[in-house]
Amino acid sequence: MQNEILTATGITKRYANHTALKSVSLGVPRQSIYGLLGPNGAGKTTFIRIVNQILAMDEGTLTWNNENLSLGHIYRIGYLPEERGLYKKMKVGEQALYLAQLKGLSRMEATRRLKWWFERFDIMSWWNRKVEELSKGMQQKVQFVVTVIHEPELLIFDEPFSGFDPINVNILKEEILKLREKGATIIFSTHNMASVEELCDHIALLNRSEKILEGRVTDIKSTYRNNAYIIHYDGMESSLRPLLHPSYQILEENLEEKLKTVHIRIPKGTGPNDLINDLLPHITIHGFSEMLPTMNEIFISKVNEFSTMSR
Amino acid sequence: MNKIKLIIQREYLSRVKKRSFVVMTFLGPILMAAMFIIPVYISTREGDIKKIAILDETGIFRDKFTDTRTVIFSEVSGDIATLKGHLADSGYYALLHIPKTEAIIPTSAIVYSSKQASVTVTGTIRNTMQKEVERLKLEASGVDPAVIDSAKTKIQLATFKIDKEGNEEKSFTEVSMVIGYVGGFLIYIFIFMYGSQVMRGVIEEKSSRIVEVILSSIKPFQLMMGKIVGIAMVGLTQFVLWILLTAALVTTFTAMTGASLSEAGSAQMLMTENSRLAPSNVIPDEDELSGDELQLVLEAVNTINYGTILVFFLFFFIGGYLLYGALFAAIGAAVDNEADTQQFMLPITIPLILSIVLIPYIINNPEGPLVFWASIIPFTSPIAMMARIPFGVPYLDLVLSVTLLTLGFLGTTWLAGRIYRTGILLFGKKVTYHDLWKWVSYRG
Numbered sequence: 001m002q003n004e005i006l007t008a009t010g011i012t013k014r015y016a017n018h019t020a021l022k023s024v025s026l027g028v029p030r031q032s033i034y035g036l037l038g039p040n041g042a043g044k045t046t047f048i049r050i051v052n053q054i055l056a057m058d059e060g061t062l063t064w065n066n067e068n069l070s071l072g073h074i075y076r077i078g079y080l081p082e083e084r085g086l087y088k089k090m091k092v093g094e095q096a097l098y099l100a101q102l103k104g105l106s107r108m109e110a111t112r113r114l115k116w117w118f119e120r121f122d123i124m125s126w127w128n129r130k131v132e133e134l135s136k137g138m139q140q141k142v143q144f145v146v147t148v149i150h151e152p153e154l155l156i157f158d159e160p161f162s163g164f165d166p167i168n169v170n171i172l173k174e175e176i177l178k179l180r181e182k183g184a185t186i187i188f189s190t191h192n193m194a195s196v197e198e199l200c201d202h203i204a205l206l207n208r209s210e211k212i213l214e215g216r217v218t219d220i221k222s223t224y225r226n227n228a229y230i231i232h233y234d235g236m237e238s239s240l241r242p243l244l245h246p247s248y249q250i251l252e253e254n255l256e257e258k259l260k261t262v263h264i265r266i267p268k269g270t271g272p273n274d275l276i277n278d279l280l281p282h283i284t285i286h287g288f289s290e291m292l293p294t295m296n297e298i299f300i301s302k303v304n305e306f307s308t309m310s311r
Numbered sequence: 312m313n314k315i316k317l318i319i320q321r322e323y324l325s326r327v328k329k330r331s332f333v334v335m336t337f338l339g340p341i342l343m344a345a346m347f348i349i350p351v352y353i354s355t356r357e358g359d360i361k362k363i364a365i366l367d368e369t370g371i372f373r374d375k376f377t378d379t380r381t382v383i384f385s386e387v388s389g390d391i392a393t394l395k396g397h398l399a400d401s402g403y404y405a406l407l408h409i410p411k412t413e414a415i416i417p418t419s420a421i422v423y424s425s426k427q428a429s430v431t432v433t434g435t436i437r438n439t440m441q442k443e444v445e446r447l448k449l450e451a452s453g454v455d456p457a458v459i460d461s462a463k464t465k466i467q468l469a470t471f472k473i474d475k476e477g478n479e480e481k482s483f484t485e486v487s488m489v490i491g492y493v494g495g496f497l498i499y500i501f502i503f504m505y506g507s508q509v510m511r512g513v514i515e516e517k518s519s520r521i522v523e524v525i526l527s528s529i530k531p532f533q534l535m536m537g538k539i540v541g542i543a544m545v546g547l548t549q550f551v552l553w554i555l556l557t558a559a560l561v562t563t564f565t566a567m568t569g570a571s572l573s574e575a576g577s578a579q580m581l582m583t584e585n586s587r588l589a590p591s592n593v594i595p596d597e598d599e600l601s602g603d604e605l606q607l608v609l610e611a612v613n614t615i616n617y618g619t620i621l622v623f624f625l626f627f628f629i630g631g632y633l634l635y636g637a638l639f640a641a642i643g644a645a646v647d648n649e650a651d652t653q654q655f656m657l658p659i660t661i662p663l664i665l666s667i668v669l670i671p672y673i674i675n676n677p678e679g680p681l682v683f684w685a686s687i688i689p690f691t692s693p694i695a696m697m698a699r700i701p702f703g704v705p706y707l708d709l710v711l712s713v714t715l716l717t718l719g720f721l722g723t724t725w726l727a728g729r730i731y732r733t734g735i736l737l738f739g740k741k742v743t744y745h746d747l748w749k750w751v752s753y754r755g
Contacts (some may be wrong), residue, residue, distance in 0.1 A: 016749050052527045054736070079527040083738060085520030090325060098321055102314060102528035146524070 005030045005154055005185045006051065006069075011060035013046050020046040022209045023060070028154075028185060028202070033176075035196045035217075036189040037295065038206035044189040045082060047206070048156055052079050075104040078152035082159040082189075084143055086131045093118075093127035096146050103150040110149065117145040121171075140168050148179060155179065156187045161195050173199065193295040205299055212306050213298070221292045224301070228265045229272055231279070232287035234258060243282055248275070259286060314529050315537045322512065322541025327548065336549055340556035348564050361404035361432060366394060368411040375443050382435050399425050407436060416447050487701035488674045490620065495698035497550075498628050499667050502693070505546040505632060506639040506659075510652065512538050513643025513735070522735050531732035535644075536724075539636045543629065623700050626713065631693025634720040635659060637727035644727075644734035645742045666694035677702040687712050689719025726751060 004027040013021040021043045028034045036044050049055040051062065053074055062069040064076075087095055093114065100110035118124040121141045126134060134142070140163070148155065155176070161169050176186055176199075188196045203220065205213040213220065228251060239253060240262055251263035266275050276288065293301075326332055360380075364387045367373060376384040387394065391408055398406050405424035409417055420440065422428050449459055513535075516522045525534060642655040666685060673682045677699050685695035686704070692712050696704070733750040734742065 016753070049736075054523070054526045054531075074528060077527070079524075081520075081523035081527070083520045083523055083736075085524070087325075087515070087521055088519055098317065099524065099528075101317055102525065104528075143524075 003029055005065060006187075007063045007066075008047075008051075009061045009063075011047065011050065011062065012058050013043075013050060013055065014058050019209050021050075021057075024206070024209075024211045025060075026204045026211055026214050028187060031180060031183060031185055032202045033180060033186045033188065033200050035193075035200035035203040035295075036187055036206065037193050037196075037203055037299065038191065040191050041208075042191075042206040043209045044191075044206055045158060048079070048081075048158055048187070048189055051156065052077060075150060076153045078103075078147045078150065078155045080143065080147045080155075080157045080160060082162070086139060086143065088132040089130060091128055091130055092123075092134065092142055095131060096142060096149070099146040100149045105150055113149055113151075114145065117149065121145065136163075137165055137168055140164050141171075144172060144175070148175075152184065154185050154187070156189070158189045159192075160188060160190070161192070162190075193299060197295045203295065205302060207299075207303055207306065213302050217295075220298060224293045224298045225290065226265065226293065227268065228263060228291040229275060230287070230289050230291050231262050231264065231285060232259050233262070233279075233283040233285050234260060235283040236260075240264075240279065240283070244278060248278075263291060315533050315540075318529070318534060318537025319541040319544070322538050323544050326508075326542065326545045332545070332549070336552050337556070339549070339553045340560055343553065343557045344560040344564065348561070361429070362402060363432065363436075364394070364398075364401070364403040364406045365409070366391060366406065367409045369409055369417050371417065371447070372409060372440065372443060376436075376439050379435060382432060395423055398423055405432060409440075416444055416451070418444060484702075490701040491674045491677075491698040492670060494620070494624050494700070495667070495670050495673075495694045498624075498631050498693050498697055499663060501546055501550070501628060502631050502635045502663060505542050506635045508542050508545075509539055509636045510639040510643040511649065512542065513640050513731075514646065514649055514652075517644065517735060517738075518648060526735070531735055532728045535637075535640050535728060535731050539633065539640060543632055543636070546632070620700055623709075624697060627693040627697050627716070630689075630713075630716040630720055634689055634693070634716065634723050635663070637720065637724040641727035641730040641734070641747075644731040645747060646734075647739060651741070662690035663694070666691040669695055670698045673698040674702075677704075683708065687715060689716045692716050692719075729753065 006028040008027070009025045011021050011024045012019065024043070024047065036047065038044055046055065050057045051069070053069070053071065064073050090098075096114050096118075097107065097110050100114060101107060105113070115124070118127065123138055123141055126138060131139060131142070147157075157176075160172065164172060180186055188200060190196055197217075200217055202216055203214070204211055237255070239250075239255070241250060244250070244264070247267040249265040251265055252261075253263075254261040264275065266272070272288070272290070276285070279285065360383055362383050362385065363376075365372070365376060365384055366387055366389070373386065378384060387406075391410075394401075394406055405422050405428050407420060407422050409420040411417075412419070420436070422433060422436065424432075446456060446459065450456060516525070516534075522534075638659055642652055642659070645655065646652050669682070669685055669691070672679075673685070673695060676682065682695065682699060685691045686699050686708065693716065696709075696712050700709075729751045730747055733753065734747075740746075
């Protein structure tokens with residue numbers, strides 16, 4: 001596809017006693033935030049290491065803008081691994097320069113860009129300090145800077161928010177969104193689906209070395225909608241049950257507060273307007289929204305479906 | 312290629328800039344120089360003159376004891392019991408009592424001293440008495456002392472090596488021994504010191520978790536080789552500085568004290584000479600070097616073909632380091648911390664220790680079959696062959712040893728590269744030999 005920065009076709013990776021990836025195909029659209037989701041051991045890190053050419057695949061092809069991925073492409077990828085760190089005894093500035101030069105920047109260019117980033121994160125005064133003297137939060141900022149310093153077109157973050165404190169998580173999210181605006185494509189890999197759900201516009205689900213689902217987040221959610229709605233209301237003290245047609249299913253009710261809440265699933269063939277019409281004469285509606293499934297719920301239902309299929 | 316240069320540069324600079332490197336660079340030569348200087352210094356120290364009182368009841372040894380630089384004799388008279396009683400506050404270091412005996416020529420004596428009498432003192436006394444008694448006995452059997460003096464001879468044994476073409480070459484076994492020993496030992500130390508630095512460097516990268524960050528820019532093999540080469544350059548820098556500084560120190564010292572035997576010469580020459588001469592200096596005056604002998608030593612030192620030895624020393628020095636350095640790197644990659652290295656260290660340590668234990672055997676018999684194999688097999692050859700080279704090694708043996716060592720370090724580097732690329736990304740797993748073998752046999 002023209003619009004994909006990275007396309008994987010039939011990627012397989014075997015280790016001595018297990019297969020880490022079984023013919024995985026996926027496409028990462030340009031300038032998207034792409035979530036690579038799945039439980040631990042699903043093969044996410046193996047896939048990412050193959051993209052970074054740390055590991056070689058056994059079968060399949062990987063293309064970058066329709067050309068085969070080659071050694072030169074690593075200069076255009078920024079990678080923040082799950083197991084990350086810095087030389088503890090090395091000075092911050094010197095170390096950042098070293099890592100930037102390894103990514104192909106000249107010493108002068110690296111110095112210029114690092115100064116810009118260090119000023120921005122307010123860590124310039126730490127340039128000549130050893131990494132071990134820095135707080136964990138500052139080390140994380142340095143780590144982020146060296147990941148993006150070469151202005152890569154593709155950024156890969158493996159479990160990006162684990163180990164970062166909440167303030168840094170916010171800074172990180174803001175910076176990532178800014179990078180995307182400037183044209184970068186971002187891949188998030190995580191087992192903690194809630195942490196990236198709000199950020200991602202595309203996702204792929206991996207389970208047991210295989211891709212079980214891929215697509216645009218909004219499309220997937222509407223596919224997996226289950227016609228459940230959430231209503232905040234007041235004006236009626238007892239349950240809404242007697243007001244509703246028996247085919248409507250009340251999932252949850254909270255009548256304790258002044259503003260009451262109810263979750264209702266409506267049968268197929270009816271729409272949300274039917275529900276509102278039924279209720280409008282009796283209660284004052286303060287809020288009405290569709291209950292979309294979380295990625296986690298979709299994942300679980302998909303895994304179940306998958307295992308019954310293979311049975 | 313440019314990136315390996317970056318890695319070598321970092322490995323080199325980060326170590327050379329360390330305080331411990333600077334301290335060791337200056338401390339090393341001071342310690343080495345001290346090894347040569349202290350014995351000489353002690354023996355020439357003026358403040359340490361020992362006065363010995365002699366009570367010679369036989370009268371035979373009157374005026375026979377001559378003062379040396381460190382021992383002064385004076386004859387006393389009186390009763391042995393009172394002399395013994397006052398020894399502690401008499402200012403004498405020791406009292407030599409030669410009692411009257413039934414025999415005309417006495418052959419025993421007693422030394423009393425408040426502290427354990429030193430070897431220098433007893434040695435000097437024994438020598439003097441022995442010479443005098445021998446002279447007396449020979450005289451008694453009718454031999455003219457002049458004949459005895461003229462009969463005293465020192466043999467100067469010159470050894471020549473003859474090659475197949477019949478060319479003669481003067482050889483000096485002692486000098487070869489010293490060079491062989493020092494050369495082999497330096498290689499041993501270098502392999503161990505800098506090999507374990509490679510291992511610690513790899514463990515540092517692994518435990519600080521920076522390794523995957525770096526591996527997103529370069530291949531594991533490049534990282535490993537960069538580290539091995541960078542640390543080798545640190546080691547070479549340190550050795551060159553040591554040799555220069557030691558030479559400077561020894562030269563300065565000898566110039567200051569005038570105790571030097573030779574003004575000219577490289578550090579190597581100074582070192583060999585001094586270590587050779589040091590033992591005879593411990594007991595001074597016993598066997599002072601004559602001009603002839605000094606000439607011989609200088610000649611011996613000069614016959615050694617330093618150019619050839621240096622070239623081979625450098626080859627075995629670097630070859631041995633590369634062979635073991637790669638293995639050290641593999642161990643570092645396979646473990647999570649230094650405590651876990653023990654189980655893998657043993658196979659590396661054994662051949663190294665074996666070759667160092669073999670050195671005395673090699674320099675005593677540089678042609679034996681065990682020596683041949685030790686100097687051919689790459690795991691022992693860097694040290695064993697280095698000890699053998701000063702004695703002259705057949706061309707074929709050298710070629711074989713050099714070829715096998717080259718193949719050896721290419722082999723271990725290949726092997727280590729395969730262990731390294733898998734191990735380096737593996738955290739929190741206790742690795743066994745079986746695992747290592749699996750990693751080596753992985754494809755791709």
